[in-house]
Amino acid sequence: EVQLVESGGGFVQPGGSLRLSCAASGFTFSIYGMNWVRQAPGKGLEWVSGISGAGGGTFYADSVRGRITTARDDSKNTFLLQMDSLRADDTAVYYCARGADGYLDSWGQGTLVTVSS
Amino acid sequence: QPVLTQSSSASASLGSSVKLTCTLSSGHSSKIIGWHQQQPGMAPRFLMKVEGSGNYNKGSGVPDRFSGSSSGTDRYLTISNLQSEDEADYYCETWDTNTRVFGGGTKLTVL
Numbered sequence: 570e571v572q573l574v575e576s577g578g579g580f581v582q583p584g585g586s587l588r589l590s591c592a593a594s595g596f597t598f599s600i601y602g603m604n605w606v607r608q609a610p611g612k613g614l615e616w617v618s619g620i621s622g623a624g625g626g627t628f629y630a631d632s633v634r635g636r637i638t639t640a641r642d643d644s645k646n647t648f649l650l651q652m653d654s655l656r657a658d659d660t661a662v663y664y665c666a667r668g669a670d671g672y673l674d675s676w677g678q679g680t681l682v683t684v685s686s
Numbered sequence: 687q688p689v690l691t692q693s694s695s696a697s698a699s700l701g702s703s704v705k706l707t708c709t710l711s712s713g714h715s716s717k718i719i720g721w722h723q724q725q726p727g728m729a730p731r732f733l734m735k736v737e738g739s740g741n742y743n744k745g746s747g748v749p750d751r752f753s754g755s756s757s758g759t760d761r762y763l764t765i766s767n768l769q770s771e772d773e774a775d776y777y778c779e780t781w782d783t784n785t786r787v788f789g790g791g792t793k794l795t796v797l
């Protein structure tokens with residue numbers, strides 16, 4: 570069974586940093602692309618970032634490019650999101666999701682990031 | 687990159703059927719999309735992928751009441767024999783040129 574478990578969310582002041590992790594299990598992690606998707610309170614889903622499988626490239630939404638870095642550690646089956654220069658509008662639940670052939674096919678339970686002074 | 691358009695809301699009666707639509711912008715009629723369900727207070731759940739041909743493949747445990755289809759740039763999610771637990775937000779998404787795009791979501795109310 571595919572399992573994705575996010576951690577690392579919390580409360581941070583504007584301008585601060587946070588590092589999210591997604592622990593994956595139940596599948597061959599290294600061959601799958603992975604994605605971060607966020608959902609601000611009362612809003613829809615917004616794709617944030619993705620990384621290809623097998624050492625491929627990284628991709629970012631325009632809204633976060635330059636402030637966010639995504640990486641993967643295939644030896645630990647872990648997917649990471651480093652967020653810097655956080656703003657109030659980054660407040661959201663952040664979901665880790667597995668990429669299939671052009672679509673997402675599994676989701677984690679999410680971790681809440683709150684940016685506020 | 688493609689734009690995905692969904693109606694903001696839909697409603698249907700308990701036990702009836704409803705067909706939700708996700709429309710791809712012009713020039714993207716071959717795109718595969720994913721349909722996802724988000725019940726209140728829960729994480730999204732993958733329901734199925736729908737291809738431009740109309741073929742669809744459901745995720746594990748998705749009831750037979752859920753089906754997919756396609757016509758041109760439209761991708762459909764049909765839910766038959768609506769149950770109260772089907773009341774949720776439904777999102778479509780796709781991938782194109784290093785960007786993933788979501789539709790705005792449809793809030794389904796079961797009357």
